[in-house]
Amino acid sequence: MKQSKLFGKTTKEIPKDETSLNAQYLIRGGFIDKSMAGVYTYLPLGKRVISKIENIIREEMDAIGGQEILMPALQKKEDWQITGRWDIDVMMKVKTYFDKEYGLGWTHEEVVTPLAKKYARSYKDFPFSLYQIQTKFRSEKRAKSGILRGREFSMKDLYSFHINEKGLDKFYEQSKGAYFKIFDRVGIKDKTYLTFASGGDFSKYSHEFQTLTSAGEDTIYICDKCHIAVNQEIIEDLKNSCPECGNKNLKEEKAIETGNIFKLMTRFSEAFNFKFLDEHGKENVVLMGCYGMGPSRLMGTIVELSNDENGIIWPKSVAPYQVHLVCLGDDKTVTNEAEKIYDSLQKEKIEVLYDDRNESAGVKFKDSDLIGISLRVVISQRTLGNDNVEIKERSKKEAEFASLDGLVEYIKDKI
């Protein structure tokens, strides 16, 4: 992609109506645009990042047997009334001109349970799990923290269906593993803790995945020995101790909830009378679990965790492009060479953002740092004089030089 054609613009002005670091950097870098409180447009750069995050999530959900579907965001009032959740505060409702009401999905149990019931009747159909990545709507009283808490946001929600608790437990454990693989791949695993939390209406405890950041809105208590944590909401119930090892010396931290998993048990299958026939021809109630993770929140969390005073430092796995090729000056020999490098990188299917704009070196460097692509390749009269280019990783201080000869291979090694 030629940067001169890229839709969106960087700016040095900090947007006045954003105080969170993630929104400030994402807006300044041209990743997102605010539409209203808690609602953002993803511009080309931001869309690329979020797609990469979504694809990582997809791969890990597929790996544990999840099957991707897409359910409607516009939902039936009657199904919400069945579970008694129609009048819950977070539900956004829309009304037609002839006064018919619909709900906008903030979660999908009310859709997925009737759906699953329609197609699964025999124990032979189980277990199975369905997931989607979709836009969720929640009428938060107050949107805040940039893309960490919006009224409209993207969410991966997976639902699993089982004939007995053993099967549910097994899948539940598998999902924990999948979640940590995702956190690892997007570069926030070290700061992410499996956290015991309230199970709400459904079960005694649920598990959250809490990522340490001062931008977080939750308070958790960490056990260093077990690398797990306890949410403040149940710390009293657990007598201020680690549920794994009993350690009472827990550390208080601020964190953001980047995932959560729930054993729903029969809360929804009972409501919708979702039963299966076992091998003896007897009816039993299906057991369910749900597993949530928000790609947009993940994106915001990565920015909160990975930045410096000049801008974002994307992990390679989610950077909008793999390489930022920066051409300095408008000398014909230099621009011709830059074009050649651009073409050969593209030929090798390497994603490259090519700064071909007629801007000063300072502007290009500042923009490059702000956008935060992991690998920067600079070509200028100076480097060309030595038949090389400068290569710098966004996360490192020092640059190195690579000769034009075999450059593509060299870059391939680095990405």
Added chain:
RNA sequence: CGGGGCGUAGCGUAACGGCUAACGCACUUGGUUUGGGACCAAGGGACUCCGGGUUCGAAUCCCGGCGCCCCGACCA
């Protein structure tokens, strides 16, 4: 939804109740620049959030609404 703050060009800001609403960034044109947010010159762009009121006169004061931010409650 309670408390506080703020709404002026795309963005960031200025303007005593008084002249054509000013400046920087961004944008357009021409020229000079090109290793860390360059420079010169010439331009375009505003019903000062909306509605009412006070006044000879309102961006400025008052009332109402809407929007945005922060704290709280609620929540992935």
